[in-house]
Amino acid sequence: MIKTFDQSVFGKEASRLLASIQQGRRSVADYSVEFRTLAATSEWNAEALVARFLEGLNDTFKDELYAREVPDRLDDLISLALRLDARRELRRRARMRTEPVASTPLAPSSDESEPMQVDRLRLTAKERGCFFSSV
Known part of the structure; x- marks a missing residue:
């Protein structure tokens, strides 16, 4: 029964997997x-x-590590890498809380009416007549 669940690898198989392992x-x-x-x-x-x-x-993580003194012992290297990764994750979360959320622009209206003229101050005589004719 133990052999069914035991997925351990040893020797050459462990070396082969170790040679190709990536963080991803x-x-x-x-x-x-x-x-x-x-x-x-x-x-x-x-x-x-x-x-x-x-x-x-x-690669980006390697750049961070190489900017420091890289330890010679595997345990020390992994400890340093874990600390850097934890800091990086904290910083990423902090950035997510402070960055403004980009809003999606509204779709232009399909109405083909004349755009509003903002800079025009005076009404023409014809336009003034429209106001009085509706009274």
């Missing part, structure tokens, strides 16, 4: 959990694991 659109936390799971069953050395973890991160 997921959080650093999700990426690091999968990375650590595969790393634990692979036979990679610490230096190779650090290099591969960095390589699998999104």
